[in-house]
Amino acid sequence: MPEITINVKCSNDQKYIVTIDTSKTVLEFKQAIAEKCDTTADRQRLIYSGRVLKDNDTLETYKIAEGHTVHMVKSSAPSGSSQAQASQQSQPATTGNTQTPQQQTGYSPNPFAQFGTMGGFNQGTNPYGTPYGGMQNPLDLLQNPAIMQYMQQMLQDPQFVESMIHMNPQFASMAPQIRQMMQDPEFQAMMSNPETFRTLASLQPLMGNLGPLTGGTIPGFPGYNMPATTGTNPTTNPTTNTTAGNTTGTRSDTTTGSTTTSNTTTPNTTTPITPPINNPFLPFFNPTAAGAAGTGTNPSQPPIMPLFDPLLWGALGGVPPTTTPTTTSAPATSQTSQTPQTPQVPPEERFQSQLQQLNDMGFVDAQKNIRALQICQGNVNFAIERLLDPSF
Amino acid sequence: MAKVPRNFRLLEELEKGEKGIGDGTCSYGLSNGDDIYMSDWNGTIIGPGHTVHENRIYSLKLHCDENYPDSPPTVHFLSRINLPCVNQQTGKVEPSKLNCLASWKRNYTLETVLTELRREMSNPHNKKLPQPPEGSFF
Numbered sequence: 001m002p003e004i005t006i007n008v009k010c011s012n013d014q015k016y017i018v019t020i021d022t023s024k025t026v027l028e029f030k031q032a033i034a035e036k037c038d039t040t041a042d043r044q045r046l047i048y049s050g051r052v053l054k055d056n057d058t059l060e061t062y063k064i065a066e067g068h069t070v071h072m073v074k075s076s077a078p079s080g081s082s083q084a085q086a087s088q089q090s091q092p093a094t095t096g097n098t099q100t101p102q103q104q105t106g107y108s109p110n111p112f113a114q115f116g117t118m119g120g121f122n123q124g125t126n127p128y129g130t131p132y133g134g135m136q137n138p139l140d141l142l143q144n145p146a147i148m149q150y151m152q153q154m155l156q157d158p159q160f161v162e163s164m165i166h167m168n169p170q171f172a173s174m175a176p177q178i179r180q181m182m183q184d185p186e187f188q189a190m191m192s193n194p195e196t197f198r199t200l201a202s203l204q205p206l207m208g209n210l211g212p213l214t215g216g217t218i219p220g221f222p223g224y225n226m227p228a229t230t231g232t233n234p235t236t237n238p239t240t241n242t243t244a245g246n247t248t249g250t251r252s253d254t255t256t257g258s259t260t261t262s263n264t265t266t267p268n269t270t271t272p273i274t275p276p277i278n279n280p281f282l283p284f285f286n287p288t289a290a291g292a293a294g295t296g297t298n299p300s301q302p303p304i305m306p307l308f309d310p311l312l313w314g315a316l317g318g319v320p321p322t323t324t325p326t327t328t329s330a331p332a333t334s335q336t337s338q339t340p341q342t343p344q345v346p347p348e349e350r351f352q353s354q355l356q357q358l359n360d361m362g363f364v365d366a367q368k369n370i371r372a373l374q375i376c377q378g379n380v381n382f383a384i385e386r387l388l389d390p391s392f
Numbered sequence: 393m394a395k396v397p398r399n400f401r402l403l404e405e406l407e408k409g410e411k412g413i414g415d416g417t418c419s420y421g422l423s424n425g426d427d428i429y430m431s432d433w434n435g436t437i438i439g440p441g442h443t444v445h446e447n448r449i450y451s452l453k454l455h456c457d458e459n460y461p462d463s464p465p466t467v468h469f470l471s472r473i474n475l476p477c478v479n480q481q482t483g484k485v486e487p488s489k490l491n492c493l494a495s496w497k498r499n500y501t502l503e504t505v506l507t508e509l510r511r512e513m514s515n516p517h518n519k520k521l522p523q524p525p526e527g528s529f530f
Contacts, residue, residue, distance in 0.1 A: 048421065049421020051421065069412025075447060
């Protein structure tokens with residue numbers, strides 16, 4: 001069978017030249033293309049002469065000849081071999097990262113395995129076409145409504161929480177506390193509010209400077225499980241201090257709230273675990289209060305911020321979420337259910353400047369803009385990505 | 393200027409379609425390569441970005457009768473699409489509602505039609521129209 005050279009034209013103006021036997025199937029052709037570009041075979045859709053090429057047909061079927069051009073369109077998600085199948089799948093797949101996929105309710109023994117399949121997280125590609133992998137600020141990741149919703153769904157499932165607890169021996173040993181923590185609405189509300197993390201991130205440099213004053217960074221929720229220990233002497237646990245301060249992202253087990261909590265508690269098993277006496281998360285709802293706590297004006301409220309060390313989150317965001325169950329469980333633990341609290345201000349007013357921005361950019365549908373901004377907590381960039389999503 | 397006969401014209405278009413000359417957003421070719429009259433054509437339009445059509449591929453069939461290119465081709469959408477110029481029962485592009493068909497000129501080509509249809513999709517009035525699920529057909 002003759003080998004022919006086919007030009008492949010991408011939707012982004014890239015061109016590839018593939019030499020292939022005409023007796024090969026379209027699927028084999030796609031795989032050959034995949035070797036030259038970063039689009040996997042299952043995400044390629046090929047068009048030649050006004051027809052969409054089907055995986056199982058050979059190139060002969062379409063009478064593709066030497067020097068002809070095939071157009072490639074990257075589909076937003078893996079599509080099936082047949083067009084009909086593709087349509088069935090690509091609809092939810094397009095929104096796969098933005099809406100909680102329903103089929104993921106059936107958790108496998110390792111509920112985080114699925115997490116790794118979230119395209120945006122793992123491969124640096126997503127339906128919006130921007131690589132999350134390249135995102136430097138993991139806070140942006142947290143603000144991604146898709147991740148938020150995904151987490152919400154997971155944490156609302158008691159079964160999931162259970163399996164998570166059982167997966168980690170440290171969790172298992174303190175299962176009741178974890179469970180209690182998860183169910184604490186304050187905790188949930190705090191965790192589901194990306195603004196919290198933003199505030200914390202902005203406070204982080206400040207915290208670093210205050211190191212000598214506050215005894216360095218203190219991981220975990222000191223006030224929650226062992227108020228006595230950390231509340232009085234934040235430096236008692238040097239081990240955890242170093243882990244939290246480890247900016248290189250060792251991330252063995254410090255990435256999140258619950259994990260860190262388990263770390264801080266485990267070495268201190270002699271410390272009686274007391275039920276929460278007050279709400280240690282209160283400062284998070286008020287940046288100034290948090291700042292006050294952080295600067296040490298309120299010694300009874302030890303700084304809690306370092307838990308949310310952006311660098312830790314960076315480490316989290318920068319690693320493939322398949323490394324260890326602990327690591328992958330991290331975001332799940334801290335991202336919690338329930339919608340963020342919103343002030344009682346009409347969205348038109350609250351997002352006035354953002355709406356203006358969107359309007360200037362040509363997004364004229366005010367209702368849609370508001371909806372997008374609400375979902376994205378006022379983040380214009382994400383709202384735009386939402387608005388550009390055809391399924392929105 | 394000499395009139396290019398129908399078949400020469402269509403051969404030209406066929407070559408252009410196969411070689412992929414153009415911006416790559418529309419593609420067309422003979423639906424049956426053995427058809428010496430080159431009457432029936434397939435076309436695809438890649439949905440324009442930033443619209444509801446983004447990432448969709450629309451399939452069409454175009455028919456060039458013996459009067460082509462003096463008279464316009466007839467155009468049908470195979471993929472379901474919600475556009476004012478498309479008959480929602482049959483998928484036929486209503487010639488009266490698409491400018492290039494309504495005021496057809498001899499130098500218009502199949503690509504002209506496809507490109508104009510694509511422009512219709514990104515028209516501010518149409519780009520947010522609710523669309524049937526991708527992959528459904530007329």
